[in-house]
Amino acid sequence: MFRKKERHSDPLIRKLMKLVGKEHVLHRQADLVAYECDGFTLQRGKARAVVFPGETKEVSAVVRLLHRERVPFIARGAGTGLSGGATPLGGEVIISLVRMKKLLRVDLDNRTAVVQPGFVNLKLTQAISKDGYYYAPDPSSQYACTIGGNVAENAGGAHCLKYGVTTNHILGAEVVLPDGEVIRLGEDGIPDQPGYDLLGLITGSEGTLGVVTEITVRILKAPEGKQTILAYFDDVEDGSRAVSDIISAGIVPAALEMMDRTAIEGVEAANFPVGHPLDIEALLLIEVDGIEAGFQSEAEDIVDVCRKWNVREVKVAKDEQEAAAWWANRKTGFGAMGAISPDYLVQDGVIPRSRLPEVLNKIRAISQETGLRIANIFHAGDGNLHPLILFDAQKPGEKEKALQAGSRCLKACADAGGSITGEHGVGIEKKEEMRFIFTDEEIEAQTRIRSVFNPDNLLNPDKLFPQPGRCAEVKQEIKEQQGLKV
Amino acid sequence: MAETGLSEKRTCSDQGLGHYLPGDVPDANKWADCVHCGLCLEACPTYLETGHEHQSPRGRVHLIKSVAEGKVEMDEAFMDPVFTCLDCRACETACPANVQVGGLIEEARGQVRRAVPVTGWRKQMSRLFLEGLFPHPERVNKLGQLLRFLKSSGLSSFARKSGLMKLLPQHLNLLEQVTPEPGEPLRKKYQEVIPAQGVTRARVAVLTGCVMDAVFGEVNEATVRVLTRNGYEVHIPQGQTCCGALHVHAGEREAGRKLARRNMEAFAEADHVLVNAAGCGCAMQEYPELFKEEPEMREQAEAFAAKVTDVSRFLHHRGFEKPKGEIRARVTYHDACHLAHGQGVREEPRRLLQSIPGVEWVEMPEADRCCGSAGIYNITQPKMAQAVLESKMEYVPEDVELISMGNPGCMLQMAAGVLQHGRNARVVHTMELLDRSYREGDKKEV
Numbered sequence: 001m002f003r004k005k006e007r008h009s010d011p012l013i014r015k016l017m018k019l020v021g022k023e024h025v026l027h028r029q030a031d032l033v034a035y036e037c038d039g040f041t042l043q044r045g046k047a048r049a050v051v052f053p054g055e056t057k058e059v060s061a062v063v064r065l066l067h068r069e070r071v072p073f074i075a076r077g078a079g080t081g082l083s084g085g086a087t088p089l090g091g092e093v094i095i096s097l098v099r100m101k102k103l104l105r106v107d108l109d110n111r112t113a114v115v116q117p118g119f120v121n122l123k124l125t126q127a128i129s130k131d132g133y134y135y136a137p138d139p140s141s142q143y144a145c146t147i148g149g150n151v152a153e154n155a156g157g158a159h160c161l162k163y164g165v166t167t168n169h170i171l172g173a174e175v176v177l178p179d180g181e182v183i184r185l186g187e188d189g190i191p192d193q194p195g196y197d198l199l200g201l202i203t204g205s206e207g208t209l210g211v212v213t214e215i216t217v218r219i220l221k222a223p224e225g226k227q228t229i230l231a232y233f234d235d236v237e238d239g240s241r242a243v244s245d246i247i248s249a250g251i252v253p254a255a256l257e258m259m260d261r262t263a264i265e266g267v268e269a270a271n272f273p274v275g276h277p278l279d280i281e282a283l284l285l286i287e288v289d290g291i292e293a294g295f296q297s298e299a300e301d302i303v304d305v306c307r308k309w310n311v312r313e314v315k316v317a318k319d320e321q322e323a324a325a326w327w328a329n330r331k332t333g334f335g336a337m338g339a340i341s342p343d344y345l346v347q348d349g350v351i352p353r354s355r356l357p358e359v360l361n362k363i364r365a366i367s368q369e370t371g372l373r374i375a376n377i378f379h380a381g382d383g384n385l386h387p388l389i390l391f392d393a394q395k396p397g398e399k400e401k402a403l404q405a406g407s408r409c410l411k412a413c414a415d416a417g418g419s420i421t422g423e424h425g426v427g428i429e430k431k432e433e434m435r436f437i438f439t440d441e442e443i444e445a446q447t448r449i450r451s452v453f454n455p456d457n458l459l460n461p462d463k464l465f466p467q468p469g470r471c472a473e474v475k476q477e478i479k480e481q482q483g484l485k486v
Numbered sequence: 487m488a489e490t491g492l493s494e495k496r497t498c499s500d501q502g503l504g505h506y507l508p509g510d511v512p513d514a515n516k517w518a519d520c521v522h523c524g525l526c527l528e529a530c531p532t533y534l535e536t537g538h539e540h541q542s543p544r545g546r547v548h549l550i551k552s553v554a555e556g557k558v559e560m561d562e563a564f565m566d567p568v569f570t571c572l573d574c575r576a577c578e579t580a581c582p583a584n585v586q587v588g589g590l591i592e593e594a595r596g597q598v599r600r601a602v603p604v605t606g607w608r609k610q611m612s613r614l615f616l617e618g619l620f621p622h623p624e625r626v627n628k629l630g631q632l633l634r635f636l637k638s639s640g641l642s643s644f645a646r647k648s649g650l651m652k653l654l655p656q657h658l659n660l661l662e663q664v665t666p667e668p669g670e671p672l673r674k675k676y677q678e679v680i681p682a683q684g685v686t687r688a689r690v691a692v693l694t695g696c697v698m699d700a701v702f703g704e705v706n707e708a709t710v711r712v713l714t715r716n717g718y719e720v721h722i723p724q725g726q727t728c729c730g731a732l733h734v735h736a737g738e739r740e741a742g743r744k745l746a747r748r749n750m751e752a753f754a755e756a757d758h759v760l761v762n763a764a765g766c767g768c769a770m771q772e773y774p775e776l777f778k779e780e781p782e783m784r785e786q787a788e789a790f791a792a793k794v795t796d797v798s799r800f801l802h803h804r805g806f807e808k809p810k811g812e813i814r815a816r817v818t819y820h821d822a823c824h825l826a827h828g829q830g831v832r833e834e835p836r837r838l839l840q841s842i843p844g845v846e847w848v849e850m851p852e853a854d855r856c857c858g859s860a861g862i863y864n865i866t867q868p869k870m871a872q873a874v875l876e877s878k879m880e881y882v883p884e885d886v887e888l889i890s891m892g893n894p895g896c897m898l899q900m901a902a903g904v905l906q907h908g909r910n911a912r913v914v915h916t917m918e919l920l921d922r923s924y925r926e927g928d929k930k931e932v
Contacts, residue, residue, distance in 0.1 A: 030559075033549055034545030039524055052538075078528075118537075120528055144525050270584055334523055338518075338583025342518040343521065
């Protein structure tokens with residue numbers, strides 16, 4: 001009833017409609033509002049249109065058109081990313097891949113599955129669990145995020161401690177290059193190929209090298225069994241030391257997660273509470289899996305380590321339901337912050353595990369200095385911190401303060417010998433912080449790799465790398481004057 | 487701007503409300519809880535059908551907020567996603583932060599209805615149903631009589647054969663076909679007070695509902711029998727009226743308020759208001775939302791809402807007589823959205839059904855996914871309703887004989903799906919099965 005029969009005034013939109021069908025192009029201002037950001041909400045921009053191709057051929061045709069017309073464009077899945085990778089900066093055409101959401105093939109003999117990019121992460125495990133298999137990378141947004149998006153961000157998750165992140169599970173991909181050419185990387189079922197690891201390069205490139213249109217993933221046999229352990233600590237340092245001790249005892253848990261007091265306040269006030277005490281300083285959620293004899297004794301060792309570090313209470317989940325409730329509580333932790341704060345900014349630093357207590361202290365100091373509360377939910381086992389900076393964007397100046405606090409948290413991680421991102425990507429959010437860990441020359445080298453694939457910088461422009469600094473330009477000029485080609 | 491009928495001076499951008507009209511503005515506290523994480527996307531039937539983020543809970547919340555920020559106008563492009571929402575609340579179950587998307591949508595619809603009055607055939611339809619029909623029990627009953635007459639006289643099959651029915655959209659046509667032979671409305675058949683069998687445990691009042699009473703009269707009868715058998719004295723207050731759910735869903739909030747006031751009065755004496763229609767129960771529990779700006783009424787509405795319970799939950803929580811009559815059938819259960827997502831009632835009806843001897847239980851995958859009925863959504867948005875129903879039918883186990891549920895709208899919609907797909911299953915209300923088992927058990931004892 002709301003459709004109007006007029007021709008659209010923007011010729012580009014008419015051309016896009018011709019390629020994919022009228023109903024698969026969004027262009028009204030109000031329809032585009034939903035696309036002005038992804039899970040990272042602090043920076044927003046207006047897209048020119050959103051186009052929904054239904055197959056690789058259409059993706060290629062759309063990309064060819066945009067390339068010919070010199071219009072910047074972005075690939076987007078479910079838009080659950082946390083660094084703004086799928087956010088337009090202004091004027092881009094968004095290529096949404098959510099119509100391409102099929103599970104194309106499952107090959108149990110060779111333990112692979114082939115999916116379209118819009119296929120939702122959790123659905124893969126749901127589809128193959130009846131045969132005793134699962135897909136290991138499990139970002140907390142796995143209820144909604146797409147495997148295409150996971151490839152772009154090289155997504156991690158709670159169980160990546162033992163099983164590795166997305167890149168360890170990708171065996172092949174079909175990719176539409178920024179000029180519309182369709183290429184295939186990797187062979188189905190062949191884990192490694194001679195020559196450069198282009199698949200590894202594409203994975204985690206944050207949508208700056210190509211648009212992935214088909215993905216072959218590795219699937220794993222589900223472990224014989226597992227046990228989930230919950231430990232409450234009165235002291236964060238005790239919890240941190242327990243983490244270090246578990247790992248140095250040679251145990252590799254499937255997952256080893258930590259939440260601090262503020263985080264617990266959030267999840268208990270939200271939609272999936274499980275009754276954690278509100279007066280503890282930290283909790284550990286630990287899962288061990290494998291063969292019965294192995295994980296039973298590992299669970300016992302873990303309980304012993306927790307006791308050694310003055311745990312207040314440690315318990316093993318009595319059944320699958322209880323374990324599932326603990327996990328739902330943990331996995332919805334970011335969103336749960338909405339229950340105790342109007343806005344939040346999640347950071348994604350990585351540190352050597354041994355520096356955990358020291359970095360947590362620094363984060364606490366940042367919180368005190370800025371006056372903003374910071375909750376910590378993180379993959380303690382692999383030292384991947386997620387400080388959640390709570391703020392209210394309606395209060396003048398708080399957003400800027402939050403961004404600053406986030407940046408300082410990342411600096412603390414980098415200073416401790418770590419990194420600025422473990423799994424959420426750089427996107428728009430951490431571009432400048434790339435300088436904490438890379439020199440200008442290193443950044444320049446990487447942007448050159450990008451230009452091999454994406455010479456016109458039309459695909460997801462201005463993401464991932466900072467603008468070349470003034471000082472780098474000056475240096476380059478000097479070098480060029482001296483006849484040294486950089 | 488002009489085509490929306492919304493003039494500049496009626497908006498309140500100068501009061502910080504963006505393009506909303508003063509009064510009953512979508513609640514900023516509700517959207518402040520949303521951190522845009524996107525975990526709601528896969529729970530939303532309209533997002534699953536369209537893949538469009540403005541047709542997702544997160545997108546809709548963002549849009550509603552954008553109107554308040556003055557970035558988007560209350561025009562057609564705003565109305566479309568706001569009215570395409572099924573108000574099924576599946577997103578509220580999925581949401582980590584408890585964002586009340588349903589409440590926001592209803593508030594936004596109220597704004598739209600005030601700013602952009604309905605016109606054309608939709609106005610006629612909405613008037614017919616919302617003003618002409620539902621607030622008047624006697625008219626709904628007349629409609630029931632008419633249906634009964636059409637069915638029994640063979641006129642409806644004549645209309646179908648003659649092609650008259652083809653004039654109706656396909657989906658409405660189907661609904662007509664599955665509308666059962668209406669039983670006698672409860673409010674006519676029974677006295678205002680129906681005594682308990684044996685010792686009286688407590689007194690309860692029952693909402694008879696509009697569709698339930700006119701179209702599924704036998705469900706109401708079964709409900710009364712089940713309650714009296716379990717020792718409850720059942721009151722059917724004559725002053726009661728339509729719960730107003732359909733009005734609130736349609737954005738007619740003032741009409742909803744009027745009905746709410748009448749019901750609160752009619753049920754003033756009751757300690758327990760029992761409901762066998764998910765949509766009605768949920769709406770009555772949410773009466774306080776309608777009186778945000780009238781503190782005194784709000785307080786009354788809160789007290790009233792606390793008394794409203796779904797009949798399956800009430801029976802389960804207070805203990806019920808174990809049914810003895812055998813029903814040998816493969817039974818599955820469909821979660822009505824406004825029971826599962828709206829009221830958190832999931833286990834109770836399952837336990838009642840599983841207590842029936844002979845029942846072979848088959849759990850339906852995605853049992854709490856919307857069937858597309860959603861009040862009168864299947865009448866106002868037939869195309870999307872049909873698409874949602876198609877997706878739902880994929881999950882209905884092939885070989886079940888009975889599909890039980892707790893909402894009349896779902897019963898019609900699911901029956902339409904069953905008919906379309908040539909399935910053999912029958913759609914029943916949980917109270918009907920429980921009642922049948924009780925009665926079968928009695929026969930045996932005699």
